Structures are given as structure tokens and as C-alpha cells.
Amino acid sequence: MPASPASPDSSRADAVFFDYEAALSACARGERQALHRIYQIESRRLLGVALRIVRDRALAEDVLHDAFMNVWTKASSFDATRGSGRGWIHTLVRNQALSVVRTTGREVSxxxxxxxxxxxxxxxxxxxxxxxxxxxxxxxxxxxxxxxxxxxxxxxxxxxxxxxxxxxxxxxxxxxxxxxxxxxxxxxxxxxxxxxx
Amino acid sequence: MNESADDLHVLTGEYVIGTLSAASRAALDTRMKNDAALRTAVEMWEAKLAPLAELVEPVEPSRALWSRIESSVAATSSARTTSASVNPSSNWWNSLNLWRGLAASGFATAAFMGVVVITKIAQPPAPGYMVVLVGPQDKSPGWVVQAGTSSQQARLIPLGKMEVPGDKSLQFWTKGDDWKGPVSLGLVMPGQSLEIPLDKLPPLQPNQLFEITLEPYKGSPIDRPTGPILFIGRAVKII
The missing domain is CATH 1.10.10.10 (Winged helix-like DNA-binding domain superfamily/Winged helix DNA-binding domain)
Structure with missing residues (x-):
């Protein structure tokens, strides 16, 4: 697949039609292509979310790396009856980002x-x-x-x-x-x- | 649980918007495992607030990011698939009993095995340090620390799950041979890996001590551990 950077609007349009739940099931079966598809569709928005929280570009990419590893290793525990696949992925990224800023203590208590x-x-x-x-x-x-x-x-x-x-x-x-x-x-x-x- | 419905919604709401401290987040993560009502309340907030993500400006990741994710995935996948084959190193990695057995013969051996196995699984065997944190009594390995020689970060990786009482937290410490006392590296969530910035510390040294202690909810109130040592290990240089 050509790696042409998509504009924000086209990525949003893709996101509307993308079947996140099917992609997560495929990840659970060990299909790496499915993880790549999620990355292609959602990584720009997810990096935006992580960057707003951790406020450091390199750290935000680390958060995304770890969150995608979590998507990959925990995909089999995703339960479509409890929420959307896209929401589940966003939650993993937010939780990873919050864990970084709260644990490393951006501020002193x-x-x-x-x-x-x-x-x-x-x-x-x-x-x-x-x-x-x-x-x-x-x-x-x-x-x-x-x-x-x-x-x-x-x-x-x-x-x-x-x-x-x-x-x-x-x-x-x-x-x-x-x-x-x-x-x-x-x-x-x-x-x-x-x-x- | 003597919490009112409002308390529950505020607590889970604060968890989802992110205003809880690390210790409170960890405590709630632990409680959620056995509390369906709590889980449902968290999921309600996650779903209701999710549309806010639409307000965030997307950011293009660097080209290297996907390659990094891909090689990490390949590393876990090869560990996964070869565990069924005859490759002994991967089988060892997945066998907790063997780890325990190894640890019984002293944790230096376990640390050595950790080095061998990790460098076989990880894509480029980056030079650096490795620490296997073991229980002080039974010497069973609970956590691994990995750090590159040049990187300003170490990574603490859990080898299993553990329960921590709701009013307690795990705290991570390190001490070099010539340091006056231990330095806190922050609170640790059971079963979750953690990136630890090392830029404010002297460079890692061989034999540097690392330990995880059980501390009050918000961490030790003083600048040294107050609770029992749960896991302990020393840094070993990876060649």
C-alpha cells in the first residue's frame, strides 16, 4: 500500500467506514496486517491524543508504540458487547499516556x-x-x-x-x-x- | 463497598478524564478486575467522553514509528510461535516453573538466563543493562528491567500478575554502590510495564541495586523505602 500521507478529512472518512471490531479479531488471530491497517487508519489521531497529554513528541511516539503492543497482545480480550473497537483502542492509548504523565510525575505532589x-x-x-x-x-x-x-x-x-x-x-x-x-x-x-x- | 452512586460516578469519571493520581489509578485498576459495577461505570464514561477525541488535531507519526512497532510485534510473535517448537530458549522464557527452578539456584543465574533469552527474542540485541527482580525469599522472578547504555530510559516489564491491597502501592527504587541512599523511580502498577526516565540519575553501573517495595497508597512518605522488599535485583551488563 502506498504510504502517501492522508489529509485529516480523508482519514476521518476512512475511520467512519473501517471495521475496527473485525480488525481486532484479526489481530487476536495473529494477523499482523490487521494491526497495520489500524495503524494506517488511526495512528495520526491517536498520536494527536497522546501528544496533547504527554506534551513531548518522542514520548508520545513511545506511548503509541506501547499502546499498539497492547492492542496486539490484548486484542483477544476485546469484547464487542462492552463497547466499540475504536473506543477500546483510544482507551488503551489514553491510559498509556496518563500512566506515563502520572507515574513519572510531571509535577511534584x-x-x-x-x-x-x-x-x-x-x-x-x-x-x-x-x-x-x-x-x-x-x-x-x-x-x-x-x-x-x-x-x-x-x-x-x-x-x-x-x-x-x-x-x-x-x-x-x-x-x-x-x-x-x-x-x-x-x-x-x-x-x-x-x-x- | 459503602460508596454512594454519586461517589462511584465521580471516582470513575475522574479515572477516565485522568485526574486521579498514579496510586489511585492503580488501586482502581486492581479493584476493577473483580468489580463488574465499577468496570461498567468506567466503560460508561469512556463511551460518553470518547467524542472529545474529535477535537484533537491529528499528528503525523514519524516514519520510524511503524517499523518500531512492527519489530516489537515480530519479537513477541516469534516468541509466541516458537514456544510450540523445539527452540529451547523460547520454551524456557515461557515456562514460569523453569524460571522458578532457575531462580532457586541463585538469581544471578536467572539474570544470566534472562540475558540469553531476551537477546535472542529482541530484534537487534542492543547493548545495555538488564536486571531481573526476584522475590527475596523464594527468588522467583517478578519483573525485568531493560536499559540501553546510551538511552535515557529504562523499561520495567512485569513477568506475571500480582495483587496489591487497595490501600498500598508498589514503589520502585534504585541505588548505586557509592550513593548515599536509594532514589525513588516512582510508583509501579502491578502487571503493567513502565518507562522510567533516567536522565536525572548518574549513568547506570554494573551491580546497581533495584528493588520494588510495598508502600502506603501514595508511596513512601520519606525519601527511602518504608515497607517490605517484594522484588530485588542488581544490574548486569549485556555484552
Whole structure:
């Protein structure tokens, strides 16, 4: 197959028609071509996801390498009755990326205590918060539910999910006290769950 | 489990969006193995939030990445397929009993066997270091550490599954012969391999000590191990 780089739009179109579940079954049978097909269809998007979280190009490629090894070795444990094949692959990549940033400690945990300590001081911060993200793609019901949240909760959840931010990193980015961020995340998740149930 | 439904949804939601600490993630991974409700709640969040991936700008991988994946896959596949044949080295690798038997004769032997087997399976036998971490009592191997001489990374690879109590964590340590004390390399998730950056440490040396200890949930509160040693081994240079 010629290795011409596909444009984002054509890769998305491919992704819509690609049978991820069949490809995973083929991987489970030991067909390496199936893993290559998944890579061709999905690697650009998966690398984008990993890079946003680990924020280092070489590390993101390591994450993708390890995640594809997991796809290969765990394909037989994929259960199509519990979720989509594409979602399963994305979860392996996200989990690998999160494991790297949480385990190697992009930040020191003492930071959290420092943040708690200055909490009272920064409560006065009352500037209105700007949207941290523009939702540019059609993400359906999730979009509607995210927009029912206030901007602070929406920003917190998206900074965590898309940028791999911990509570204290979100606090820094949004210039808000750590305790407040923890409450935003918690209440935001509960509202989202209610909206999407 | 005396958690309310809200607690469950927040905990699993935080797991999926990624705000849990390494130790809490590991604890939840362990609990999920035996808790179907927890697994279902995690899968619910994964499915609901998955569309957010559409907001991420795709990034073209380097040309070398697929080749790397391909050779790693070839390495595991050859181990898989030759285990049924007469190739003794691959059979050895897959036989935990034999590993245990080998370890009984001292873990230096086990480490030596590890070197032989790994270099046979791995595609280019890169020079570097290898450590086999064994149980201090029964000497059964639990983990392997691989590191290249020039690379700034080591890789910790599990050889089997293990259970860790929910209120405990595994912590990985190293100590060179002339160092004042051990240095933490971070928390380890049972059954999962881990990339360890070594760029802030002195270069690896032969005989350097590595160990995994059982520590409180968030890791040792001080700068040295506080719990029992579960696995221990020393670095051996691969020629």
C-alpha cells in the first residue's frame, strides 16, 4: 500500500467506514496486517491524543508504540458487547499516556499542598473566565451537555480529558484555588452524567 | 463497598478524564478486575467522553514509528510461535516453573538466563543493562528491567500478575554502590510495564541495586523505602 500521507478529512472518512471490531479479531488471530491497517487508519489521531497529554513528541511516539503492543497482545480480550473497537483502542492509548504523565510525575505532589495554602489568598480572583476550548467538531449530545455546564466546570473537565491536566495543573491554568477546581470537576462530572443518562 | 452512586460516578469519571493520581489509578485498576459495577461505570464514561477525541488535531507519526512497532510485534510473535517448537530458549522464557527452578539456584543465574533469552527474542540485541527482580525469599522472578547504555530510559516489564491491597502501592527504587541512599523511580502498577526516565540519575553501573517495595497508597512518605522488599535485583551488563 502506498504510504502517501492522508489529509485529516480523508482519514476521518476512512475511520467512519473501517471495521475496527473485525480488525481486532484479526489481530487476536495473529494477523499482523490487521494491526497495520489500524495503524494506517488511526495512528495520526491517536498520536494527536497522546501528544496533547504527554506534551513531548518522542514520548508520545513511545506511548503509541506501547499502546499498539497492547492492542496486539490484548486484542483477544476485546469484547464487542462492552463497547466499540475504536473506543477500546483510544482507551488503551489514553491510559498509556496518563500512566506515563502520572507515574513519572510531571509535577511534584508538594505543589498540591502549596496550592491549598494559597487558596484563601486567591479567592478574590473574580475575573470572568474565558472559554479554554472551541468545540469545532460535531460531538453530538456531549456538546449539548458540556454547554449546560458553566464555563469553569467545562474548562476543568476538558483540560483534564484533552490535555491530561491534573487538578493542580488545572488550578494553575485557570488561576483558581485547588479546592475549587476539585469541586468543579466533581460537580461537572455529576451534571454531565445526569445530562447524558 | 459503602460508596454512594454519586461517589462511584465521580471516582470513575475522574479515572477516565485522568485526574486521579498514579496510586489511585492503580488501586482502581486492581479493584476493577473483580468489580463488574465499577468496570461498567468506567466503560460508561469512556463511551460518553470518547467524542472529545474529535477535537484533537491529528499528528503525523514519524516514519520510524511503524517499523518500531512492527519489530516489537515480530519479537513477541516469534516468541509466541516458537514456544510450540523445539527452540529451547523460547520454551524456557515461557515456562514460569523453569524460571522458578532457575531462580532457586541463585538469581544471578536467572539474570544470566534472562540475558540469553531476551537477546535472542529482541530484534537487534542492543547493548545495555538488564536486571531481573526476584522475590527475596523464594527468588522467583517478578519483573525485568531493560536499559540501553546510551538511552535515557529504562523499561520495567512485569513477568506475571500480582495483587496489591487497595490501600498500598508498589514503589520502585534504585541505588548505586557509592550513593548515599536509594532514589525513588516512582510508583509501579502491578502487571503493567513502565518507562522510567533516567536522565536525572548518574549513568547506570554494573551491580546497581533495584528493588520494588510495598508502600502506603501514595508511596513512601520519606525519601527511602518504608515497607517490605517484594522484588530485588542488581544490574548486569549485556555484552
Amino acid at each position: 508538594a505543589d498540591e499542598e502549596a496550592m491549598e495554602a494559597i487558596e484563601a489568598a486567591s479567592v478574590a480572583n473574580a475575573a470572568p473566565m474565558a472559554e479554554a476550548f472551541e468545540i469545532s467538531a460535531d460531538i453530538g449530545r456531549l456538546d449539548e451537555c458540556l454547554h449546560r455546564l458553566d464555563v469553569a466546570k467545562r474548562n476543568s473537565i476538558m483540560l483534564a480529558y484533552l490535555d491530561g491536566c491534573s487538578h493542580s495543573e488545572i488550578a494553575k491554568r485557570l488561576n483558581a484555588p485547588l479546592g475549587t477546581v476539585k469541586a468543579w470537576v466533581k460537580r461537572g462530572l455529576l451534571s454531565l452524567r445526569e445530562c447524558m443518562a
